[in-house]
């Protein structure tokens with residue numbers, strides 16, 4: 001699906017930095033980073049090692065330009081890859097924090113299991129997974145009830161409460177941001 005950039009970083013990511021939960025020494029991976037809104041914001045906020053992954057080369061090129069314009073290119077790298085094959089791109093325990101902002105809701109149900117297994121593998125034991133998902137994506141598979149985060153993630157991470165809010169996004173062809181209703185969950189890697 002074509003993707004237009006989100007105009008502002010995720011409030012949940014900002015809050016975790018402000019609270020000192022994500023620290024400058026963490027190795028952060030932004031899964032499905034798109035044009036790098038969150039990845040570049042993290043670098044601007046002082047995180048020294050941020051890696052964005054996406055399968056869309058045009059989005060990655062825009063993310064690199066964004067990092068350069070923000071003068072943080074030394075701290076952010078953008079990698080072309082498929083989040084359902086994370087083990088091909090990264091070694092086990094390579095990261096302390098993984099971001100999934102509006103990513104997993106793009107994956108087919110049969111891809112989520114491989115994705116969840118890969119995230120757990122590349123994150124440190126006890127590493128943090130931040131999930132910000134569209135609400136309703138899974139309703140048809142769960143008898144009308146949302147199950148968020150998705151069950152394969154719930155099986156591998158200890159999550160706290162899931163809360164819902166909205167984030168701005170800019171649909172293609174529209175200049176002003178609209179708002180996506182999202183569920184936010186933060187979990188620790190059990191493996």
Ligand SMILES: C[S@@+](CC[C@H](N)C(=O)[O-])C[C@H]1O[C@@H](n2cnc3c(N)ncnc32)[C@H](O)[C@@H]1O
Pocket residue numbers: 003005006031032033034035037053054055056059081082083084100101102103106107
């Ligand atoms: C809605 S955008 C969200 C981008 C960014 N995280 C944000 O919050 O603005 C979803 C992104 O996930 C990427 N994506 C979808 N499936 C993917 C996959 N299997 N592997 C890597 N990236 C994927 C898309 O290319 C797109 O850039």
